[in-house]
Amino acid sequence: MDTKRDRTAWLRGGSAKCLSSPGKQNRPCRLVLLGAPGVGKGTQAEMLCEKLGACHLSTGDIFRAAKTLNECERTPTLTAALDYMRKGELVPDETVLALVAERSKCLRCKGGFLLDGFPRTVTQAEALDKLLAKQKVSLNAVVSYELPLEQVVARLGGRRTCPGCKAVFHIDARPPKVAGICDHCGGKLYQREDDRPESIRVRMAAYETSTAPLADFYRKRGLLVSVPAEGTPERILEQTLKALAR
Ligand code: AP5
Secondary structure, three states, rough: OOOOOHHHHHHOOOOOOOOOOOOOOOEEEEEEEEEOOOOOHHHHHHHHHHHHHOEEEHHHHHHHHHHOOOOOEEEEHHHHHHHHHHHHOOOOHHHHHHHHOOOHHHOOOOOOOEOOOOOOOOHHHHHHHHHHHHHOOOOOEEEEEEEHHHHHHHHHEEEEEEOOOOEEEEEEOOOOOOOEEOOOOOOOEEOOOOHHHHHHHHHHOOOOOOOHHHHHHHHOOOOEEEEEEEOOHHHHHHHHHHHHOO
């Protein structure tokens, strides 16, 4: 069983520290991944992190980790955030920004980072600019994954996730070695609540209205790199690395 990079500092926030620190990279890669829900950002993030030695910083994973806390450990704000998430709606900017600000030391991770699911609105992107400036680091690129809607929906329908290490599989396209069991930590895979058809519709609408405009935001800053998200994950990884090297 292989192990994934420890992300305790990101998932728990506050004074939590990662159990093992990443190796120092000479040129740490600092990326944002953009794209519709289910396009494959999390899958690419895992593969890219392995290749680049960077840390996968997903805001969705922070919320899913919070779900495993018992009721009295969750703040009312976090409980409200989980409600938005269940329905497929975006969590309010102020909640997301408070959580990311509390974890901003992860932006200085020696291995670099891949932000996945953040920023998701122009307000969040502007706030990220300020957080990066405060940490004296800057983005290398913003990768935007593009895929027709019907293929995105098929990916979401077959997704299975590990509650322990958050690894992502697909029942047809990326099955685990043993059905229903995580390859990395042996956790029992589950289907996300927000992958139900009614939540998927809300998530797609939120993406079109709030997140799609970010492509223009980053294009104007000369950071946007578009990558078609068709084909196998390995092929998309190859295309991403090629596009980043240009
Ligand atoms: P989040 O966790 O960020 O979800 P998302 O953006 O909706 O993206 P997904 O995780 O659904 O998809 P993905 O693109 O990572 O695809 P994956 O790799 O899993 O956010 C969830 C919720 O949290 C939001 O709706 C919101 O409520 C809240 N939230 C989080 N951040 C927020 C923020 N900043 N502001 C406000 N609210 C926030 O792939 C999908 C499936 O396809 C998998 O099964 C995978 O195995 C398969 N697959 C991947 N690649 C391929 C391929 N090439 N071919 C075939 N199958 C593939």
